[in-house]
Amino acid sequence: MHELSLVAGLFDVLEEKAREQNAIRITSVKLRVGRLSGVVPELIESAFDSFKKGTLADGARLEIEVAPFDFRCRKCGGMAFDGEPAAACAACGSTDIELIGGMDLVIEKIEIEIPDP
Amino acid sequence: MTKKDVLVLKDLLGTNNQIAAEIRRELRARGILCVNLLSSPGSGKTTVLEALAGRLGGRHRMAVIEGDIETERDAERIRARGIPAWQITTGGACHLEAKMIGKVLADVPADIDFLFIENVGNLVCPAGYDLGESLRCVLLSSPEGDDKPKKYPRAFLTADVLLLTKSDLLPVLPFDPEKAAAEARTLNPRLKVFRVSALKGEGMDELAAYFSDALARERARRA
Numbered sequence: 115m116h117e118l119s120l121v122a123g124l125f126d127v128l129e130e131k132a133r134e135q136n137a138i139r140i141t142s143v144k145l146r147v148g149r150l151s152g153v154v155p156e157l158i159e160s161a162f163d164s165f166k167k168g169t170l171a172d173g174a175r176l177e178i179e180v181a182p183f184d185f186r187c188r189k190c191g192g193m194a195f196d197g198e199p200a201a202a203c204a205a206c207g208s209t210d211i212e213l214i215g216g217m218d219l220v221i222e223k224i225e226i227e228i229p230d231p
Numbered sequence: 232m233t234k235k236d237v238l239v240l241k242d243l244l245g246t247n248n249q250i251a252a253e254i255r256r257e258l259r260a261r262g263i264l265c266v267n268l269l270s271s272p273g274s275g276k277t278t279v280l281e282a283l284a285g286r287l288g289g290r291h292r293m294a295v296i297e298g299d300i301e302t303e304r305d306a307e308r309i310r311a312r313g314i315p316a317w318q319i320t321t322g323g324a325c326h327l328e329a330k331m332i333g334k335v336l337a338d339v340p341a342d343i344d345f346l347f348i349e350n351v352g353n354l355v356c357p358a359g360y361d362l363g364e365s366l367r368c369v370l371l372s373s374p375e376g377d378d379k380p381k382k383y384p385r386a387f388l389t390a391d392v393l394l395l396t397k398s399d400l401l402p403v404l405p406f407d408p409e410k411a412a413a414e415a416r417t418l419n420p421r422l423k424v425f426r427v428s429a430l431k432g433e434g435m436d437e438l439a440a441y442f443s444d445a446l447a448r449e450r451a452r453r454a
Contacts, residue, residue, distance in 0.1 A: 116359075127241050150385045150388065151359065209417075209420045210420060218242070219359075220243065221240070224236075225236050225237075228232070
């Protein structure tokens with residue numbers, strides 16, 4: 115439900131990076147969105163499409179990688195699972211597990227065009 | 232013209248997280264325990280706060296920040312108990328963000344013990360926003376059904392405390408509190424679970440005692 119405000123934040127970062135790099139165009143943007151991030155990739159896409167008009171990213175391709183969630187077992191150190199949120203470590207059965215991934219909302223990289231020197 | 236890849240690796244919630252970290256530092260320095268309450272609308276957040284006011288009020292000073300889409304109603308209910316309260320009306324936003332808390336914080340008296348933040352009623356979006364709290368408390372009321380934890384995992388995964396509210400309605404509802412607690416614990420084994428009725432008082436003394444202990448622990452950490 116708050117994808118619009120997140121995409122507004124994304125464009126702040128894009129503008130800053132473009133300025134830093136002297137970009138004349140942003141041609142692609144790659145995001146990593148965790149399955150537990152609470153945002154919906156499709157809604158990010160529509161928000162991105164309306165925001166990009168008239169910016170350096172007008173015409174940019176948006177690539178979204180959906181990241182699974184991972185748990186680490188505090189007892190045996192094993193990495194447990196991606197699937198339904200569950201209870202115990204797949205390796206040793208301990209319930210002392212912690213979530214270590216799946217909440218991310220990260221701008222990974224952008225592709226830009228810069229003028230030839 | 233040359234094409235170039237630029238690595239960004241920036242968290243979209245980075246700004247929020249940064250402000251939240253500053254708030255957490257500031258509140259810890261002031262010795263205030265901050266609790267973020269989140270749940271669906273109508274789970275009983277305000278009623279739990281009203282019930283806590285009577286129980287914590289004697290020994291401790293508390294203040295409340297209320298988040299809602301519209302109206303001052305919740306803040307007025309809290310003020311009626313003699314507790315200072317600030318209402319943030321988001322005008323449509325589905326959650327509170329750290330910068331909204333930051334703006335109110337300057338007005339919050341420095342000598343309080345507890346700052347409760349009642350988030351916008353929504354079991355989804357508030358879970359993604361750190362507000363600088365020390366404890367996150369999720370509420371699940373018996374009319375909502377005991378199958379909610381796995382349907383809305385993030386709220387339960389990120390919480391420290393689960394309140395199963397409206398326990399006075401259990402005799403007339405198919406809600407199984409053991410099942411709800413077990414399901415939530417499969418997501419988050421460290422959850423502290425309380426069964427409460429803010430209206431009738433069940434479990435409220437235990438909850439107030441838990442918050443008092445948490446405040447003492449927080450201050451001991453600081454010392």
